[in-house]
Amino acid sequence: MADDLLSQPADHRSGHIVIVGKPNAGKSTLFNVLVGERLAIISPKPQTTRNNILGILTTSRSQMLFLDTPGLLDPRYRLHELMHHQIQAGLKSADVLLGIVDASDFKRTFDEDTQKAFQKSGIPLILALNKTDLVTPDEVKHYKTVVEQSLNPQTILAVSAIEGTQIPELLTTLEQALPLGPQFYPEDMLADQPERFFVAELIREAIFTQLRQEVPYAIAVKVEEFRENRPKTYIFANIIVEKNSQKGIVIGKGGKMLKNIGKNARKNIEEFLESPVYLDLHVKVYENWRKKDALLQNLGYLASKPY
């Protein structure tokens, strides 16, 4: 570590960049692209992300600590309140706020509440107008003007997380906005959550992708056992639902749905762990877990640290 510090140039920068925006604006997709690793799960459904996720990007010039957060929403459940607390906690240590607006859904993702959240506590604001691949250049120009006139951010960039448009420019802008200082974390560290967390998230992603309507929102995943056996890592995970009827949906006819969820999740987990995996999935009912603090804590949604 001492050697690392000595080798860092005097103009080395480091700090926290907190990504904030409405559900489905593309925060997690952009976070993964900026960090250069698939750490956050993504789905076409809003409210996919429930926890803050730290991703560390270390170069010879800087250490950028990106924080993906849940989408801004009006809390309807205790779970939503906790998601909201995560955003607030993340903002407390932010050096830069990276606001994300969806150009293909501008009105919803740049409403009054979002603007207020972006202006919060005077944190320097850099704004990414995302999904520009879905709109015309004229629309991009118009939305940029609207943002400039209403918020006057430090910088506004029109990007596409999916196509990689303006990502190098965004990285340079963010790096320059960070304070001078040494690294916070060792240079080979990418994240601070344990592997179990990412495994549970990848199972949740498979559920978000495969189950329709409201069921994914009533689901949590808990990894109960994680053993790095040879030749396969053994993982036992419970899929938690709120009611018996949901249990039936997750299992599906003759167990077909659960089998499919397992197949898709296993593929992504194997890629993430770079190891073959035996995934043992079970379904369990925790009645109304989204409203009960004890269960929310048990599932990792309460008292999880922002960084």
Ligand SMILES: Nc1nc2c(ncn2[C@@H]2O[C@H](COP(=O)(O)OP(=O)(O)OP(=O)(O)O)[C@@H](O)[C@H]2O)c(=O)[nH]1
């Ligand atoms: N066309 C296009 N789609 C995008 C882009 N960025 C994200 N998406 C899609 O938008 C959807 C939502 O992306 P997420 O990254 O999960 O959005 P999020 O803001 O993290 O959503 P929450 O976690 O629910 O708040 C997914 O289907 C992505 O593939 C983009 O630049 N262009």
Ligand SMILES: [Mg+2]
């Ligand atoms: Mg997300």
